[in-house]
Amino acid sequence: MKSAPPSSSQPDMKLFWACFIALVATSFVFGVRANTIGELQSSFNLSESQKGDINGAGMWPFALSIIFFSFIIDRIGYKTVALFAIVCHVVSLVLTLRASGFKDFYWSTLLVAVANGTVESFINPVVATLFNKNKSKWLNILHAGWPAGLALGALFCALLPDTKLFFGAVWQFRFALCFIPVVLYALLILPRTFPVNERVAAGVSYRDMLKEVGAVGFFIIGSLVYFAVMQMAGHQASLMSSLIVGTVIAVLAGLYTGSLGNWLFLVVLITIGPLATTELGTDGWMPDLLKLSGPNFPHFETWIFVYVSTIMTVLRFYAGPIVHRFSPIGLLVIGAMIAITGLLMLSHSIGWAILGASTVYALGKTFLWSTTLGLTSEQFPKGGALTLNGVSAVGVLFLGVLGSPYIGYKQDMDMDKRLNVTEHTALYTLVQGQPKEGIFGTVPTLDQTKIQSLLEDEKKTLEAVQAESKRSVFTSIAVLPTFMLICYIGLFIYFRSKGGYKPVEIGAH
Template identity: 45%
Template structure:
């Protein structure tokens, strides 16, 4: 990576991923810590987890949607859209704060204000999830195109930005503990720092031509890699989640999915590549292993860590630090084990780590189990992305 523009683009993408991590860890902390959003907005456990989920499912939707149009609109527009999402989330969070902190609120008036504020946070969380997914939708093809001879290695290095951001964001959250207890808006403000940095770095940078476009593969060929079966899987999951939000019946969900799949299949005239479909299915539990556990681990570890006088965030910071180091030095590991061998090894370690985390209570045992889990989840996401990009270059 000798070209100055390539360095600017790579590190701009890296910092964009740090921004998603900052947003993820701070929001997870505010949702899961009883004295923050639950106390401020009168949330019960169900409402808190719905709010948490509102920042997760849009992530998947925007990855899929932007991946379909990224070469049409360009990486720069996607990047700017992600920045706008972060700004909108901040505005809505501040509006929620102002709604419940107006003077003279008590009784029913306070409950009404909390309800209104909840929907500000809910909308903000959806927008934030869309922004986070958009970041993934543009940084992955950019880096895969720039380093098309060694994709898995460089995608792993790029994705060190995620755990690196969790480490930085987690430590800042702990250090700002007293300030956060007084005013949680501090955690919203710190997201702005990396967001502004990546916008400044990338707004005038020269992005590479999409690998699929450069190779001369058509848009129809790209969609054909995924195929009607892939569209059915993705479409059903997306519309099922939207159905839960808008209270659609299962019949409506299936009907919309069927129309989409038929139209998609008629256009691309392909059921999809079997290996591509398999890897798409595999990505769901892989993403859940990393994102789902990372988001919930603060709440899960709260009691055992508080029992020994420690902040539950330290478990997430510790596992994320392991991931950061291993991803930065992934090259020799990938070459020694091969990508598929690496995924199999990581799966075994992650299973063992998660099982032990569920039954351990002492501080030493918790961090020993977290070590296994941290190593296990390290290479799942970027290595799978690398395998898909290497095996299916026409897939965009």
């Protein structure tokens, strides 16, 4: 399964579309989970923090598989990695359908994330190599597959809300549908021949690839990986132990490479975590956050999810002239500004006003992730698969280890604060659950079984408090793109001082 030698012919568009459908398959599963997590909460009596843990398990193993394969993908071949992804997807979906509680679903979700990360580890460098003269445009088009899969997954959930077929629960039928895109991308991938990465073709050494990341980059990656591995092993890592492990890895990397890392790449690394939480974290929580604030329209929150994802899909397909007009860094500045506005609007929107706020939010986040990958591939070609996939890995690690669980933690703490007041004391006593352990410590919970037993008036009161609490989360998330905006403005000023944004040629010094 060796990669094919580089060719001067036109890019293999069949291979591009195979990569596109593979990305659709990964986000289809994500979209189904995001729009089914509420039912899973009722079925498994999950706390908000446990929901956050499940969403987190769908993220950080994704990053571990990206990092692992980034180190070896040029040696074992892209197709070997693609076949591993296919096997992981099939096995994970089988385990998901057999899940009977929180732990079962947690581990099956974790394996889905490994499969998704494996897909990401090969599609990005493949497309950057196929279109090495126009990377930002084609990476944006490739990543139109992500919102396309989200929209399709959510659409199935909306159109088939009560279908059980031969399964015992609605959520099982929904996850069974995930086999469709998985089988499709498997059939498309199998006959294709993969190219050699441009770094390898240009003769850039393995050590020179590592230099782009450097000691500081490996400190960031190592610290986050340690957190993720400890979480996977069922242990809570302390900040100090994480810093120690990260420092050891940084020292070893620094001694081997003799480099602290490309400073521009390090700026990208510190912004990608907040970016991932702004986009993917909000995607994962949006249906649940909006469910109690929307108008009286069937599955409104799911349709909003589909609407936002459709906007992103269409705009990314037409990214070429937009990137050309503003440059990647200019587009990041504009996107961050609009995303901040959209999140603040969502935090104060009720009923049909959510439609307008969601439109602004979608316009803001559309190009953030894909343009960051385009910028990375254009500015650090010597980094090959490692820098391109390392950015994705750090973003997802940050989201899985800290971002998504923190969103759940904030909801649990905020709900406890809102209910634990004089006017709601009696109601709080009726629904209070047992405290549960999470990554941020012990958190108060609401017992889902007790909530189902409430009288109608009591349920309405609780839902009103929950709606206000969930909307407040968007304000907390808006802090993240604000930090990103500050960094992007700094990069914009830097590139202006250098005469404008220009892609780096791999042979240049």
